[in-house]
Amino acid sequence: MNQTQTSPVSNQPTELAEYTVRTIDVKREYKMGTETVRALKGVSVSIERGEYISIMGPSGSGKSTFFNMIGGLDKPTEGKVYIDEVDIAQLDSYELAWMRCRKIGYIFQTFNLIPVMTALENVMLPMIFAGMTTADAQDKAMEILKRVDLQHRWKNKPTEMSGGQQQRVAIARAFANDPTIILADEPTGNLDLNTGKLIIELLRGLNKEKGVTVISATHDHKMLAVSDRIIWISDGRVAKISNRDELQIEEGHIQGPGWDEGKTLR
Amino acid sequence: MPNKQEIKRQISLPLSKAVEIAWKSIRLRLSRSMLVTSAIVLALAFLCSILTTETLINGMRQWIQNTPQTPEYQRLKQVRDKLDADLKALEAEIRRVAQYTKAPPADAKPFDVQQTFDGQTWEDIRERIARPLPISPGDLNKLLTVEPAMLESVRLLIEDAEKLKSVRSELNRPEELKAQMSSNGVPTDPDEIEGNKIQTRWVIGLALLVAFVGILNAMLMSVTERFREIGTMKCLGALNGFIVKLFLLESLFQGTVGTLLGILLGLVVSFGMASLSYGSAAWLNVPWSDVGINVLITLLVGMALSVGGAILPAAQAARMHPIEAMRVEA
Ligand SMILES: Nc1ncnc2c1ncn2[C@@H]1O[C@H](COP(=O)(O)OP(=O)(O)O)[C@@H](O)[C@H]1O
Ligand SMILES: [Mg+2]
Numbered sequence: 001m002n003q004t005q006t007s008p009v010s011n012q013p014t015e016l017a018e019y020t021v022r023t024i025d026v027k028r029e030y031k032m033g034t035e036t037v038r039a040l041k042g043v044s045v046s047i048e049r050g051e052y053i054s055i056m057g058p059s060g061s062g063k064s065t066f067f068n069m070i071g072g073l074d075k076p077t078e079g080k081v082y083i084d085e086v087d088i089a090q091l092d093s094y095e096l097a098w099m100r101c102r103k104i105g106y107i108f109q110t111f112n113l114i115p116v117m118t119a120l121e122n123v124m125l126p127m128i129f130a131g132m133t134t135a136d137a138q139d140k141a142m143e144i145l146k147r148v149d150l151q152h153r154w155k156n157k158p159t160e161m162s163g164g165q166q167q168r169v170a171i172a173r174a175f176a177n178d179p180t181i182i183l184a185d186e187p188t189g190n191l192d193l194n195t196g197k198l199i200i201e202l203l204r205g206l207n208k209e210k211g212v213t214v215i216s217a218t219h220d221h222k223m224l225a226v227s228d229r230i231i232w233i234s235d236g237r238v239a240k241i242s243n244r245d246e247l248q249i250e251e252g253h254i255q256g257p258g259w260d261e262g263k264t265l266r
Numbered sequence: 267m268p269n270k271q272e273i274k275r276q277i278s279l280p281l282s283k284a285v286e287i288a289w290k291s292i293r294l295r296l297s298r299s300m301l302v303t304s305a306i307v308l309a310l311a312f313l314c315s316i317l318t319t320e321t322l323i324n325g326m327r328q329w330i331q332n333t334p335q336t337p338e339y340q341r342l343k344q345v346r347d348k349l350d351a352d353l354k355a356l357e358a359e360i361r362r363v364a365q366y367t368k369a370p371p372a373d374a375k376p377f378d379v380q381q382t383f384d385g386q387t388w389e390d391i392r393e394r395i396a397r398p399l400p401i402s403p404g405d406l407n408k409l410l411t412v413e414p415a416m417l418e419s420v421r422l423l424i425e426d427a428e429k430l431k432s433v434r435s436e437l438n439r440p441e442e443l444k445a446q447m448s449s450n451g452v453p454t455d456p457d458e459i460e461g462n463k464i465q466t467r468w469v470i471g472l473a474l475l476v477a478f479v480g481i482l483n484a485m486l487m488s489v490t491e492r493f494r495e496i497g498t499m500k501c502l503g504a505l506n507g508f509i510v511k512l513f514l515l516e517s518l519f520q521g522t523v524g525t526l527l528g529i530l531l532g533l534v535v536s537f538g539m540a541s542l543s544y545g546s547a548a549w550l551n552v553p554w555s556d557v558g559i560n561v562l563i564t565l566l567v568g569m570a571l572s573v574g575g576a577i578l579p580a581a582q583a584a585r586m587h588p589i590e591a592m593r594v595e596a
Contacts, residue, residue: 064593073501074586086273093506097276100588101503112498116294129503131277174500 018085020181020213021047021070026079028065033045041067041236042079047215049180052207054224055217057233063217064185066233070215071104071183072096084180105174105212107184107203111166113158119145120154121170126176144172148202164195172200175210181208184216188223200226279508280424286382290517305484306524307531309477311566314532315539315558316473320466321553322540323452329551330447342433349430356423357400363409363416364401370411377410379403382417395427415505443547450543474567481575485517489579493590500588513580514573519571524564533557 028040039062047053055063068074069081072088081088083103091099100106105126113122120141127137145151148168158166167187174182186205188196200216204226207214216223224230232239333339370376379388386394388403399406400423410417442452453462489496496509540548 068589071501084272091273092275094275095273097500097503097505098274100501101273101276106498106501109500110494112494114495114498114499116291121290125499126502128283129276129279129508131279177503 001111018044018049018081020049020051020084021045021215022082022085023070024080024082025215026066026069026076026081028062028069028074029077039236040069040076043069043233043236043238045231045238045241047213049213050207050211051078051213052226052228053213053215054227054230055215055233056219056221056224056230057217057239059219061233062236063233065236067185067215067217070181072099082124085127101126102177104178105172105179105182106175107167107170107182107187107216109186110191111158111163111170111190113166113169115158115171117160118155118157119150119172122158122169123172123176126173130177138219141172141176142173145169147175147206148172162195163191164198167195167199168202171199171206175206175212178210178212179213182212182214182216186217186219188218188220193220196220196223275504276505278505281511284508284515289519291512292519303520303524303527305480306477306521306568306572307528309480310525310528310564311424311472311531311535312562313470313473313477313567314529314564315536316334316466316470317564318533318557319540321556321560322536322548323447323552324556325553326443326447326547327454327459327546328553329529331443332404333440339437344436346433346437349426349433353397353423353426353430356419356426360400360409360416360419360423363413364405366410367409370408374411377407377414379407391424395424396431397427428430439547443532443544446544446547469575474571475592477568477577478571479519481517481572484520485513485576485579486582488516489513489583492583493586494593496583496586497588497590500586506584509584512578513583514576517572517576517580518569521568521575525565525568525572528568532564533561 022045024044025041026043027038030037030039043062043066055066057063065074068148069076070083072081072083072091075089083099086152088096088099089177114125117125120138123141123144124134126138127140128134132140142151142154145154148166148171150165150172153165153169158169161169167190171187173185182203187203188199200218200223203214203216206212216227218224228244230242230244232241379391380386383391388399388406401409406420410420441510453459461521499509499512537548
């Protein structure tokens with residue numbers, strides 16, 4: 001880490017080294033008529049505060065379903081999800097909304113900016129939901145836009161911005177209420193390679209600066225270099241979890257213990 | 267270890283925030299959803315024009331009924347009687363003088379009708395005053411050649427006859443309008459009016475139904491169109507109540523704009539149609555306060571319908587899962 005700050009992970013006093021996200025044997029089934037799709041077949045992971053986690057896996061392996069579980073957007077059919085050691089199954093809709101508003105920042109593949117609002121207004125929206133006054137929200141949103149280098153585009157509507165710019169606004173919006181977790185479901189999926197790299201680097205930078213836990217699903221193994229850990233999901237299960245130092249990342253190939261040597265990931 | 271106490275409850279936003287966001291959204295969407303707005307406009311224009319046409323017709327009915335009782339009408343009747351008497355006296359005088367008129371001398375310059383009355387012949391004059399001349403045109407020529415002083419009486423006769431004609435048509439107006447309305451199929455008798463009211467109510471009910479379905483459909487479309495936006499807002503911490511408020515307000519704004527346009531259109535149509543059918547008679551007795559009440563009723567109905575029609579879609583939107591926002595459509 002090349003930051004002047006020390007890593008937030010090591011900042012945590014040992015007795016408070018709780019897990020930001022913890023899942024225990026999470027299963028999720030979708031009933032489609034008579035058929036049952038088992039999207040998650042028992043996933044247990046523990047993610048520490050300040051970690052940058054990438055979730056890898058082929059399309060349809062259950063990454064998004066897993067995101068919905070840990071983002072408090074959907075409830076597991078079986079198993080437990082803890083956010084900051086709180087069982088989210090026990091939360092009512094007001095508490096869930098509070099958590100989505102303050103604790104978690106969401107970043108989507110499709111950016112999902114509100115089309116009728118300017119960049120600034122989009123970033124302000126979560127602050128408004130959190131009860132901040134318009135004036136305070138404006139100042140803070142402008143600060144965050146500066147951080148993502150878009151202060152000059154504050155007046156622009158999403159349609160007037162490129163995909164990369166829109167995603168940067170979305171990142172600014174995700175950071176609006178200083179969340180502890182950032183959930184990014186294929187944040188680079190709709191971007192070209194270079195723009196995608198910039199987005200990932202931005203996320204990594206913010207992760208280090210603010211000590212926020214980033215959990216990001218990605219198809220693109222070139223984005224894995226920044227991760228602290230990589231969770232490989234396949235067919236609704238965790239295939240393996242690898243630490244960064246166990247990985248040797250090359251163009252087009254990922255090699256690591258337990259992963260087929262030279263296997264090209266798609 | 268942190269426990270559940272750490273999680274707080276999300277606050278409800280003041281209505282003003284919802285108003286602000288809904289207004290922003292509708293301002294941008296209004297032009298895009300012109301089709302939807304135009305459905306509202308047409309439905310409420312229909313309602314407004316039916317109400318207003320009814321009001322205008324009632325105004326005319328009232329005018330037909332009340333006019334004969336007015337002092338003005340009574341005065342006109344007296345004027346008519348007086349003119350009638352005056353005319354009879356003048357005609358009698360002209361006939362009497364003509365009886366004793368001798369043949370004009372050979373060197374006398376014969377009376378020239380056309381020169382005296384702006385190019386009109388006795389025939390023209392007779393048509394103009396809508397009344398037979400007291401003596402034949404030939405006799406009139408003879409009389410005025412021999413007795414030029416009688417020209418004064420003839421002029422007076424023409425003048426009074428013309429006045430009588432206009433007074434008569436003024437007095438006939440209520441009956442004429444009544445006949446005109448009957449020929450247009452608009453009842454003027456009390457029993458018939460009752461039956462017509464029931465029919466009108468049905469038509470109004472139909473107009474309301476059309477407006478309601480239009481708005482319901484519009485709002486359902488708006489919700490479907492914006493699954494992702496709603497899901498995103500929920501991910502950002504929007505409470506269900508906020509989403510409901512947002513949609514109800516949007517619908518209210520759209521409904522109000524549509525209704526105001528509809529009222530304008532409805533007034534133009536109803537006044538235009540009445541003017542086409544009855545000419546100036548349509549404007550004789552416009553019950554402006556009733557027209558105002560119609561406008562108010564239409565506005566309230568439009569607003570109520572737009573909120574009512576949005577309740578279901580808004581509830582549907584609020585119940586939506588935030589995962590809709592994450593879903594990536596191919
Ligand atoms: N709402 C749903 N209804 C039914 N099946 C679903 C639904 N969401 C996801 N699935 C199924 O669950 C599996 C995992 O999907 P998903 O989590 O979206 O995978 P990924 O994000 O890794 O591509 C897939 O087989 C998908 O078809
Ligand atoms: Mg996915």
